[in-house]
Amino acid sequence: MRPLSIWLVTVVVCFATIDLAAQAQAARPAGDASRGKQLFEKTYRCYACHGYDGQTGSPRLVPMQMTEQAFVAFLRKPPREAMPRFADVPEQDLTAVYAYIKSIPVAAPPADSVPILRDVLQRRGQSGQTRTR
Amino acid sequence: MVGRRDFFKGAAASAAGLVVGGSAAPREAEAAVVPPPSVRPPTEADMQAEFGLPRAESRGLALQQEGATAVTESEPASDYMVDVLKKLDFEYAAINPGSAFVGLHESFITYTGNKNPELLTCLHEEAAIALSHGYAKAAGKPMLAMVHGVVGLLHGSMALFQAWADRVPLFLIVGMHRNPTGIVNLPHSAQDLGTIVRDFVKFDDETTTLERFAESAMRAYEIAMTPPRGPVMLVVPTELQEERISRGQRPRVPELARLTPPVGDPNAVREVARLLVNAETPLLMPRKVARTQQGWDAMIELGELLQCPVDPGGYGSWQNFPTWHPLWGNGGSAYRPDVTVAMEMSDMSQLARTARAQGRKTISISAEHVFGHSNIHDYGRYAEVDLMVAGDAEATLPILIEEVKRLITADKRRTLDERGARVAATHREAHAKYVDGLRYGWDANPISVPRMVGELAEQIKNDDWALVSGSQFTIEVQRRLMNFDRHYRYNGDNGGFGVGYDTPASLGAALAHSKRGRLPIAIVGDGDLNFSPGSLWTAAHHRIPLLYVVHNNRAYHAEVMIVQRMSGNRGRGSGHAHVGTTIDNPNINYAQMAKGYGMYSEGPIENPKDLAAAYSRALERVRKGEPALVDVVAQPR
Numbered sequence: 180m181r182p183l184s185i186w187l188v189t190v191v192v193c194f195a196t197i198d199l200a201a202q203a204q205a206a207r208p209a210g211d212a213s214r215g216k217q218l219f220e221k222t223y224r225c226y227a228c229h230g231y232d233g234q235t236g237s238p239r240l241v242p243m244q245m246t247e248q249a250f251v252a253f254l255r256k257p258p259r260e261a262m263p264r265f266a267d268v269p270e271q272d273l274t275a276v277y278a279y280i281k282s283i284p285v286a287a288p289p290a291d292s293v294p295i296l297r298d299v300l301q302r303r304g305q306s307g308q309t310r311t312r
Numbered sequence: 313m314v315g316r317r318d319f320f321k322g323a324a325a326s327a328a329g330l331v332v333g334g335s336a337a338p339r340e341a342e343a344a345v346v347p348p349p350s351v352r353p354p355t356e357a358d359m360q361a362e363f364g365l366p367r368a369e370s371r372g373l374a375l376q377q378e379g380a381t382a383v384t385e386s387e388p389a390s391d392y393m394v395d396v397l398k399k400l401d402f403e404y405a406a407i408n409p410g411s412a413f414v415g416l417h418e419s420f421i422t423y424t425g426n427k428n429p430e431l432l433t434c435l436h437e438e439a440a441i442a443l444s445h446g447y448a449k450a451a452g453k454p455m456l457a458m459v460h461g462v463v464g465l466l467h468g469s470m471a472l473f474q475a476w477a478d479r480v481p482l483f484l485i486v487g488m489h490r491n492p493t494g495i496v497n498l499p500h501s502a503q504d505l506g507t508i509v510r511d512f513v514k515f516d517d518e519t520t521t522l523e524r525f526a527e528s529a530m531r532a533y534e535i536a537m538t539p540p541r542g543p544v545m546l547v548v549p550t551e552l553q554e555e556r557i558s559r560g561q562r563p564r565v566p567e568l569a570r571l572t573p574p575v576g577d578p579n580a581v582r583e584v585a586r587l588l589v590n591a592e593t594p595l596l597m598p599r600k601v602a603r604t605q606q607g608w609d610a611m612i613e614l615g616e617l618l619q620c621p622v623d624p625g626g627y628g629s630w631q632n633f634p635t636w637h638p639l640w641g642n643g644g645s646a647y648r649p650d651v652t653v654a655m656e657m658s659d660m661s662q663l664a665r666t667a668r669a670q671g672r673k674t675i676s677i678s679a680e681h682v683f684g685h686s687n688i689h690d691y692g693r694y695a696e697v698d699l700m701v702a703g704d705a706e707a708t709l710p711i712l713i714e715e716v717k718r719l720i721t722a723d724k725r726r727t728l729d730e731r732g733a734r735v736a737a738t739h740r741e742a743h744a745k746y747v748d749g750l751r752y753g754w755d756a757n758p759i760s761v762p763r764m765v766g767e768l769a770e771q772i773k774n775d776d777w778a779l780v781s782g783s784q785f786t787i788e789v790q791r792r793l794m795n796f797d798r799h800y801r802y803n804g805d806n807g808g809f810g811v812g813y814d815t816p817a818s819l820g821a822a823l824a825h826s827k828r829g830r831l832p833i834a835i836v837g838d839g840d841l842n843f844s845p846g847s848l849w850t851a852a853h854h855r856i857p858l859l860y861v862v863h864n865n866r867a868y869h870a871e872v873m874i875v876q877r878m879s880g881n882r883g884r885g886s887g888h889a890h891v892g893t894t895i896d897n898p899n900i901n902y903a904q905m906a907k908g909y910g911m912y913s914e915g916p917i918e919n920p921k922d923l924a925a926a927y928s929r930a931l932e933r934v935r936k937g938e939p940a941l942v943d944v945v946a947q948p949r
Contacts, residue, residue: 222886222887223876223886223887223889224872224876224889224890226947226948227867227869227872227873227876227889227948228869228873228948228949230753230756230760230947230948231756231758231947232753232756234752234753234756235752235753235756235760235761235762235947236947236948236949237949239749239752241752261873261877262877263873263876263877263879263880263881263886264877264880264881264883265880265886266880266883267880267883267884267885267886268886285752286752286753286754286755286756287751287752287753287754288751288754288755289751290747290748290751293751293754295766295767295769295770295793296747296748296750296751296766298770299747299766299769299792299793300743300744300747302636302773302795303636303740303743303747303795304740306634306636306637306638306795306797307638308616308637308638308639308732309612309616
């Protein structure tokens with residue numbers, strides 16, 4: 180490999196590393212997750228639609244895919260009418276709720292490890308047309 | 313609860329006791345211990361003034377005193393009324409007792425021995441009528457309900473409205489003093505009692521003579537059962553019930569005419585068939601169509617002939633198609649129906665408007681189009697459909713099927729089969745994706761709704777079960793996890809979107825199903841149960857087998873959300889949505905409540921791992937013919 184190429188690769192790797200580190204920094208929520216849990220359950224009652232752990236309701240919040248910034252913007256002005264607006268809520272409350280949601284581990288056992296669901300899928304697969312015609 | 317009218321009846325009995333019998337000594341002893349009441353008990357003279365005595369039954373007593381011959385040669389008019397009602401084949405009569413129909417009440421229990429109909433004691437008139445509502449859908453025929461004038465009718469009016477909105481036949485008798493004289497009965501009568509509920513009954517009449525009673529009973533039944541079906545009401549004066557009639561002057565009991573439902577115009581149906589067969593992407597949308605095996609079979613036959621998606625919808629729908637059938641669904645997001653046929657859909661205005669704007673066709677087949685009037689906006693907005701066929705969809709289906717068959721050629725058959733295979737593949741994938749999503753929070757506490765439904769589905773999968781509660785917020789999970797493969801698997805919902813239907817209506821449906829050897833189950837919300845907890849006593853008292861699963865989420869969660877939304881829109885703080893919407897602090901123990909009413913119960917179940925065993929124990933009771941309740945502390949939805 181030529182020296183110039185080596186230099187270029189080194190630069191790219193360095194930038195990539197710096198970028199990943201920055202992303203990781205950005206991904207780490209700034210809010211207080213334990214306070215966010217209180218707000219989620221007791222103050223803003225997010226659980227009413229999304230479930231107590233953010234994963235049994237609709238839409239499911241866990242795993243949270245949004246960035247904190249996008250999350251806050253979404254709550255300030257939701258694009259869907261069904262979702263309440265939180266325009267007047269302090270930003271630190273919203274970031275705390277975000278931190279809480281980010282902290283919730285996905286609690287979804289593999290489908291084939293839940294016999295009830297596995298059985299439903301099998302039986303539904305065997306259900307056919309009655310061919311009355 | 314003892315109502316005012318019951319209090320006076322009790323007072324009357326006590327007064328009678330004072331006059332007729334009992335030793336004076338114990339009463340004096342009681343008087344020595346208990347301070348004398350500030351208001352003296354009613355005397356016979358008071359009772360005469362209150363109830364307008366001498367009443368017909370007093371006249372009967374007078375006749376008895378004159379000689380037994382006079383009694384045997386005459387009979388209470390209410391006995392004749394019962395013979396008329398027997399022509400209508402009522403298995404049960406749901407009542408909350410009231411003195412205004414005591415003549416009929418007494419005839420039912422002594423003249424016919426409390427059989428056909430058997431009286432069901434309900435603890436609220438709304439429960440009595442809602443019970444009749446659930447029964448009618450499951451049994452395919454009305455139950456008789458009887459209530460007291462004004463107060464009983466007002467209590468029951470909500471349930472009457474729900475049956476109206478659900479297009480379900482009910483037969484209600486309201487007892488009323490035509491010539492009231494006392495302080496109690498005056499407010500329990502009206503010049504025109506029907507006007508209180510006329511906006512949501514199909515027919516009402518005050519039966520001033522026995523002949524009119526008989527004819528109106530037959531007419532009312534026919535009107536109730538003719539689609540679009542609905543509740544009917546007869547106001548039967550107390551005085552008429554209690555008259556004595558000579559056996560020689562007994563009016564004839566009329567025969568009930570055989571009924572046929574209105575059927576769509578054959579030319580219009582032919583046009584519907586042509587549009588469906590020639591469509592590239594047709595869609596069938598049945599709503600309140602099939603409550604019989606024939607209707608259910610016909611929907612399957614039509615869907616399979618056309619090999620197109622059949623989408624029965626959610627709220628406001630009876631189940632009209634097997635949920636695990638490959639064609640059940642809307643064909644997926646990429647399926648753009650060019651011809652949509654909706655059947656008994658109350659409001660297809662949005663659907664029709666969108667379709668028209670995009671050059672697609674919509675057709676409505678419904679008995680609603682021959683409907684007379686409604687003050688309630690349950691008929692929806694005007695729908696700009698391309699073709700409106702006025703006729704009962706279930707009765708029209710056989711003609712439509714024959715026309716479709718006639719138009720399908722061998723070439724067409726191949727095309728349709730290819731379409732059916734594509735639709736089936738889409739639906740299979742959608743079902744698998746949905747079920748896969750249900751594993752999230754499977755072990756959560758509070759218990760997830762899929763877990764609550766799934767554990768139940770697992771335990772009854774080999775039973776001939778019938779889900780008798782309405783859709784609420786769990787219907788989609790139910791349909792995905794439970795194979796609704798018979799017309800009676802699902803009994804539809806409340807019709808008018810009013811809370812308080814599920815608990816009593818489930819009981820009525822359970823009664824109908826248990827006689828047919830089916831296992832009735834109901835998933836009711838805690839909010840709903842609190843509207844009519846006395847239904848649990850009715851279930852226990854009459855030993856009606858039914859499993860109540862209480863979806864105990866401790867709030868009116870839809871309201872939590874909409875209050876939250878309102879607060880957000882107004883920008884006045886978003887942290888108070890729980891005020892007036894939650895049912896906690898203290899939490900209600902529904903298992904304990906059930907025990908209080910004499911019903912077997914389990915719970916509150918908070919750990920999902922305890923659920924299977926609790927269901928198992930409760931179901932064991934239900935299979936033996938008892939009611940049981942499992943209180944499940946669950947996620948909101």
